[in-house]
Amino acid sequence: MDLDIYNETYDTICTSDIKQNAKILEVGCRSGKYYQLFIEKRPDFKILGIDSAPNMIEIAKRNNPSAEFLQFDARNIYQLNDKFDLIVSGFVYHTSRKKKE
Incomplete structure (x- = not known):
């Protein structure tokens, strides 16, 4: 996959x-x-x-010990009690859709 963009x-x-x-x-920080x-x-x-995946949060924390990472479902972003100057995201949309049964 080309990540240049x-x-x-x-x-x-x-x-x-x-x-x-x-x-x-x-949002969707993956490995950090x-x-x-x-x-x-x-x-x-x-x-x-x-990131909603606990294993990704573990890896991100391991890769960046002084950083702040949180296992959190982005669909509940309104529950974050904080304000941000910028929100960035990549590779999230394809994982946020539920499969139709």
């Missing part, structure tokens, strides 16, 4: 006019790879990564 998107976010210490929510890309370029970002 995702890498370019994250690069654009990091070089844009987003304020210092911006709070970012990454993009958290690493953010922090390399913008260590001032305050990022919360969420």
